[in-house]
Amino acid sequence: MTRALQIALLQVRIYLQDKSDLAFSLLLPVVTFALMYFVFGGQTHFHATVHIVDEDPGGIYSNALIERLDALDELNVELLSLDKADRKLERSDLLMFIIIPEGFSDRLASGEPVQLLFKQRGNGGQEGQIVAALVRSVADDISLGLQVRGQVTAALVGIDVPVNQIETTVERLLTEERESPTVAVTEDTIGSSPDPVKQFLPGIITMYVLFAIILSARTLVEERQLGTLERLLTTRLSIGQLFAGKFIAGISRGFIQTLILMALSYAVFQIFTPLSFASSLLVALIFTCAASALGLIIASAARTPDQATWMGVFFTMAMVMISGTFFPIEEGSVMETVSRFSVNTYANDALTTLISEGGSLADVGFEMGILAGVIVVGLLLSRYLFKVMPGGR
Amino acid sequence: MVQPRLVWLIALKDLKLFSRDRMALFFFILFPFMFVIMFNFILAGIGGEDDRLVFRLVSLEEETETALSYQIIAAMVTPDESSLQPGEPLIIREDDYDELRRQVEEKEIGGFLVFPADFTEGIYSGRGAVIEVVADPEAVNYRAALHGLAEEISSWIGAEYVVRSAIIELAGEQAPAILESLDSQVVTGESLIAYTSEKVGEVEAEQPSNYVIPGYLVMFVFFAAALSAEAIVRERQNHTLERLLASSVRRSTLIGGIFTGTAAKGLVQIIIFWTVGILVFNIDLGVAPAAVIILSFLMVIVSAAFGVMLATLVKTDRGAGSLATLSALIMAPLGGCWWPLFIAPQWMQLLAKATPHGWANEGFNKLMLFGADFADVAPEMLALVIFTIVFGGIAVWRFRTAAA
Numbered sequence: 163m164t165r166a167l168q169i170a171l172l173q174v175r176i177y178l179q180d181k182s183d184l185a186f187s188l189l190l191p192v193v194t195f196a197l198m199y200f201v202f203g204g205q206t207h208f209h210a211t212v213h214i215v216d217e218d219p220g221g222i223y224s225n226a227l228i229e230r231l232d233a234l235d236e237l238n239v240e241l242l243s244l245d246k247a248d249r250k251l252e253r254s255d256l257l258m259f260i261i262i263p264e265g266f267s268d269r270l271a272s273g274e275p276v277q278l279l280f281k282q283r284g285n286g287g288q289e290g291q292i293v294a295a296l297v298r299s300v301a302d303d304i305s306l307g308l309q310v311r312g313q314v315t316a317a318l319v320g321i322d323v324p325v326n327q328i329e330t331t332v333e334r335l336l337t338e339e340r341e342s343p344t345v346a347v348t349e350d351t352i353g354s355s356p357d358p359v360k361q362f363l364p365g366i367i368t369m370y371v372l373f374a375i376i377l378s379a380r381t382l383v384e385e386r387q388l389g390t391l392e393r394l395l396t397t398r399l400s401i402g403q404l405f406a407g408k409f410i411a412g413i414s415r416g417f418i419q420t421l422i423l424m425a426l427s428y429a430v431f432q433i434f435t436p437l438s439f440a441s442s443l444l445v446a447l448i449f450t451c452a453a454s455a456l457g458l459i460i461a462s463a464a465r466t467p468d469q470a471t472w473m474g475v476f477f478t479m480a481m482v483m484i485s486g487t488f489f490p491i492e493e494g495s496v497m498e499t500v501s502r503f504s505v506n507t508y509a510n511d512a513l514t515t516l517i518s519e520g521g522s523l524a525d526v527g528f529e530m531g532i533l534a535g536v537i538v539v540g541l542l543l544s545r546y547l548f549k550v551m552p553g554g555r
Numbered sequence: 556m557v558q559p560r561l562v563w564l565i566a567l568k569d570l571k572l573f574s575r576d577r578m579a580l581f582f583f584i585l586f587p588f589m590f591v592i593m594f595n596f597i598l599a600g601i602g603g604e605d606d607r608l609v610f611r612l613v614s615l616e617e618e619t620e621t622a623l624s625y626q627i628i629a630a631m632v633t634p635d636e637s638s639l640q641p642g643e644p645l646i647i648r649e650d651d652y653d654e655l656r657r658q659v660e661e662k663e664i665g666g667f668l669v670f671p672a673d674f675t676e677g678i679y680s681g682r683g684a685v686i687e688v689v690a691d692p693e694a695v696n697y698r699a700a701l702h703g704l705a706e707e708i709s710s711w712i713g714a715e716y717v718v719r720s721a722i723i724e725l726a727g728e729q730a731p732a733i734l735e736s737l738d739s740q741v742v743t744g745e746s747l748i749a750y751t752s753e754k755v756g757e758v759e760a761e762q763p764s765n766y767v768i769p770g771y772l773v774m775f776v777f778f779a780a781a782l783s784a785e786a787i788v789r790e791r792q793n794h795t796l797e798r799l800l801a802s803s804v805r806r807s808t809l810i811g812g813i814f815t816g817t818a819a820k821g822l823v824q825i826i827i828f829w830t831v832g833i834l835v836f837n838i839d840l841g842v843a844p845a846a847v848i849i850l851s852f853l854m855v856i857v858s859a860a861f862g863v864m865l866a867t868l869v870k871t872d873r874g875a876g877s878l879a880t881l882s883a884l885i886m887a888p889l890g891g892c893w894w895p896l897f898i899a900p901q902w903m904q905l906l907a908k909a910t911p912h913g914w915a916n917e918g919f920n921k922l923m924l925f926g927a928d929f930a931d932v933a934p935e936m937l938a939l940v941i942f943t944i945v946f947g948g949i950a951v952w953r954f955r956t957a958a959a
Contacts, residue, residue, distance in 0.1 A: 182873070182874055182877035182878070182881075183877070185877070185881060186877055186880065186881055189881075190881060190884055190885065193885050194884070194885075194888060197888045197889060197903075198888070200899070200900060200903055201894060201898065201899045201900070201903060207695065207699070208695050208696050208698070208699030208700075209901075236699050246926075249842070249926065250925070250926040251755055252755070252756075253842070253926055254756075254758075254759045254761070255841075255924065255925050255926030256925070256926070257758055258642065270747055270748070273747070274747075275745075275747050275748070275749060276747065276748055276749070277748070277749045277750065277751050278748060278749075278750050278751075279750075279751050279752070279753060280642055280750060280751070280752040280753070281752070281753045281755065282641060282642055282752060282753070282754060282755070283605075283754070283755060283756050283757060283758045283759070284605040284641065284642075284754065284756075284757045284758035285605050285606070285607050285608075285641050285642040285758070286605075286641070286642040286752075286758075287604065287605050287758050288604045288605065288606070288608075288696060289696065290642065291607070291608045291642050291644065291700070292608070292696050292697075292699050292700040292703070294642055294750075295608070295644065295699075295700045295703040295704060296699070296700075296703045298703070298707065298750060299703040299704070299706050299707040299710070301748045301750075302707055302710060302711075302746055302748065303706075303707075303710045304748070305746045305747040305748040306710050306711065306713075306714040306746070307714075308747055309714065309746070309747060310714050310717050310718050310721070313718050314718055314721045314722060314725070317718075317722050317726075317733050317736075317737065318722070318725060318726060318733070321725075321726055321729060323725045323726070327725065328721070328725060331721050331724055331725055332717065332721050335717040335720050335721055335724075336717055339713040339714075339716065339717050340713075342683075343683075343709050343713050344678060344683050344684070344709075344712055344713050344716045345678065345683065345684050345685065345686055345708065345709040345712045345713065346683065346684075346685045346686075346709070347685070347686050347687075347688060347702060347705040347706055347709055348685045348686070348687050348688070349687070349688045349689075349690065349698075349702075350687055350688070350689045350690075351689075351690055351691070351692040352656060352659045352660050352689065352690070352691060352692075353659075353660060353662075353691055353692065353693070468576075468578060469578060471876075472578035472579070472581070472582055473578075475582065476581070476582065476586060479586070480589070483589070483590065483593060484593075488893065489597060497596075497597065
């Protein structure tokens with residue numbers, strides 16, 4: 163056992179001294195997680211493009227409408243020609259556009275009613291309907307400004323108030339009303355948004371731990387090809403000890419990586435309690451054991467280092483892909499059944515239970531059982547396939 | 556002076572090695588399609604949602620003749636759903652506030668608008684009032700729509716208030732009489748801007764393959780090119796490059812051959828990707844298919860330059876492999892290969908511009924999703940050319956045939 167541990171220690175030392183390996187196993191998960199956090203965690207506000215065909219270019223009110231829409235945080239404006247907008251709508255490249263008709267500004271200025279045309283597919287899609295609601299809100303506000311001026315002017319007919327004074331007063335009051343509205347809009351949100359940290363962190367950690375352990379299978383194949391393993395057998399080291407050493411090396415390497423990543427998450431996001439942290443580490447340890455056993459299978463089955471790399475990359479990406487690391491899997495869907503074939507699914511589920519749902523180790527017994535099963539089967543199979551020289555025993 | 560025949564021979568050698576490497580062929584050609592198939596399956600139907608928006612309004616005021624909230628709700632509710640134009644929202648009056656809250660909690664509805672118990676009193680007393688948007692924070696889009704409606708109501712009431720205030724300020728002693736002569740509630744009258752809609756067909760969900768295939772194409776073309784750096788470094792380490800120099804091959808020819816070989820592998824990838832995409836996944840190349848082809852070609856060129864440049868930045872083949880994987884796996888999500896850039900926040904879209912992946916993906920999305928024509932993607936093409944010049948320049952400057 164001591165000899166096996168010595169082999170493991172050597173591998174850990176090599177890992178900690180290899181800058182590129184450290185960057186791959188520690189920097190890459192952090193960068194990937196940060197990107198996913200910002201893409202899927204920061205989207206708390208609606209944002210869309212409103213496509214407008216302006217047939218009243220340069221008009222005071224058409225310009226005002228476009229400028230005010232563009233000033234909204236929720237919208238950005240794209241002006242199109244009628245032909246281009248029609249073509250895009252025809253091809254479903256957009257679902258709705260707005261036509262500001264010719265003479266829009268002149269007619270509004272003279273107090274005549276005008277029409278905005280929403281040209282769309284179906285109801286305009288969900289996004290299109292929301293864009294339309296925002297456009298209506300802004301257009302109504304412009305209309306209300308004009309109506310207020312007209313109404314006040316009409317009400318003051320017969321009273322000696324200069325038009326300029328009416329204009330100035332109404333403008334000032336409208337500005338005051340915009341700055342401090344009579345009716346304010348407040349919001350009460352019920353429930354909470356899914357926390358991207360808890361949603362993605364387990365998947366990202368297990369993905370890169372599996373990646374790192376599986377890819378280290380290449381080293382074992384290289385050692386076999388170079389005769390290093392065979393030379394080791396000329397010492398008092400047995401094949402069993404060598405095998406155990408490589409297995410423990412994989413576990414140690416993966417566990418150190420997990421420990422650093424989880425400790426970082428603990429420090430930065432405060433997502434753990436001391437108990438959930440300890441429980442998560444235990445799950446991580448079981449997972450790294452399973453990953454190490456799987457890595458040994460690949461190392462034993464591959465004939466060349468390149469083959470080990472390709473097999474490792476394919477295996478890891480397939481496991482990650484079907485485990486719902488990057489997207490939630492719906493319960494009862496076909497994908498859920500498929501995901502059950504990934505070892506990552508069980509580790510992710512167990513970590514999610516411990517981190518997000520406040521569960522205990524007793525709640526993750528099933529997942530731990532499956533991972534333990536993978537370890538046993540993986541070890542038996544890899545020991546059976548394990549060779550110290552190419553084509554040899 | 557470059558020797559074209561030798562360039563071609565070196566490139567052909569790389570291409571032969573690639574075609575015989577079953578693992579590489581599997582990983583760079585078949586493997587991406589596993590992602591494409593899976594994401595096509597998962598994302599199918601997304602973007603096809605077209606149910607009419609439903610707004611629910613509830614008042615907590617006591618229902619009396621003078622309660623403003625009930626007057627507003629009565630003026631807004633849809634009398635007959637069948638009379639609504641396409642895209643016009645359905646507005647419903649609700650009376651059970653607690654039930655609505657429960658529905659939001661259970662995520663059965665996205666939210667609703669509430670007029671509080673002191674709404675009318677707040678307005679008439681001059682203290683001001685509020686309209687409350689009660690919403691599920693996850694219903695980002697619906698919340699925006701509810702806010703739009705609430706702001707619209709706020710504008711109406713504000714306009715009434717401004718009319719009255721202006722008359723009081725300007726008419727002096729005659730103000731009470733004028734105000735009395737106005738309609739008791741609605742002084743601003745009908746909106747001057749009306750809305751009509753014209754429906755030209757039904758909403759069709761976007762085919763996920765139209766953005767999944769370009770994303771994975773960009774990722775795996777760059778991945779393959781980056782990993783070719785490993786082979787270049789290996790040839791440098793085992794003195795193959797020096798041996799070639801010792802024969803009649805010039806340094807420029809060597810760089811040209813390696814670059815052409817890497818680009819040729821990329822070309823094989825894009826030809827297979829687009830062919831399978833069109834024949835199997837029925838992807839739509841948009842109104843300017845020529846622009847898609849040119850953009851793909853530019854992407855291949857820039858990826859080849861990137862691969863050769865990487866080889867000049869590292870000393871060992873192991874280092875090249877690590878750097879290639881690291882750069883491929885960071886630049887791919889950053890540049891919008893894993894998810895479409897248009898769903899990412901604005902600053903991340905900007906950050907994506909630091910990678911050639913970002914420009915290539917934006918160009919493909921513009922052409923294949925948003926109906927752009929050739930001229931619309933000229934900036935993306937130009938950016939890829941600039942990246943090629945930068946990467947290629949560094950590669951030529953740093954290229955060494957000997958390990959030392």
